[in-house]
Amino acid sequence: MTEQTRLTLTPEPLTATAFAPYGTVIETRDRDFFMINNGSTQRFHRLAEVMLGKPDDRGIISIFRAQGLAMPLRVKLLERHPFGSQAFIPLKQNPFLIIVAEPGEVPEPANIRAFITDGSQGINYHPGVWHHPVLSCVPEDDFLVVDREGEGNNCDEYFFAEDTEIVLENSP
Ligand SMILES: NC(=O)N[C@@H](O)C(=O)O
Numbered sequence: 001m002t003e004q005t006r007l008t009l010t011p012e013p014l015t016a017t018a019f020a021p022y023g024t025v026i027e028t029r030d031r032d033f034f035m036i037n038n039g040s041t042q043r044f045h046r047l048a049e050v051m052l053g054k055p056d057d058r059g060i061i062s063i064f065r066a067q068g069l070a071m072p073l074r075v076k077l078l079e080r081h082p083f084g085s086q087a088f089i090p091l092k093q094n095p096f097l098i099i100v101a102e103p104g105e106v107p108e109p110a111n112i113r114a115f116i117t118d119g120s121q122g123i124n125y126h127p128g129v130w131h132h133p134v135l136s137c138v139p140e141d142d143f144l145v146v147d148r149e150g151e152g153n154n155c156d157e158y159f160f161a162e163d164t165e166i167v168l169e170n171s172p
């Protein structure tokens with residue numbers, strides 16, 4: 001008889017340092033900039049990079065209109081994009097939730113972490129990082145998404161066994 005796994009995830013406030021194993025935080029707080037447009041604009045240059053795995057890949061820009069999910073959330077799957085990064089930038093300045101695990105053959109429940117953004121932050125998942133599909137904190141939210149289009153399957157899904165109960169609590 002396999003032992004049941006029960007895990008409760010409590011979202012941590014998102015910081016660049018804490019998120020570093022999974023990707024980059026896209027924010028202006030404490031970031032360098034230089035002036036452009038005759039001194040009228042601050043350019044926060046290359047906050048993150050679009051990572052593409054194959055020579056003919058394209059970086060594309062989309063908008064995701066996400067419906068909020070009932071909380072607390074039973075986490076049934078995580079997914080990864082082996083051939084490219086994926087960035088989510090909130091278009092309405094709402095906080096959103098993030099569930100991640102470091103790259104590996106399968107996501108290890110003990111290594112899963114949850115974060116909540118402050119509304120001004122976006123993220124760029126690095127290739128192969130396990131993550132939950134976008135999690136809106138409001139009934140409907142819009143995200144600008146920059147990710148990879150190209151040959152081959154770029155979305156691996158991992159479904160947890162029925163006896164692995166992972167629950168994301170409401171944010172603090
Ligand atoms: N599948 C898809 O385009 N979206 C997911 O990758 C996601 O992270 O929301």
Ligand code: NI
Pocket residue numbers: 079081086131132133
């Ligand atoms: Ni994704």
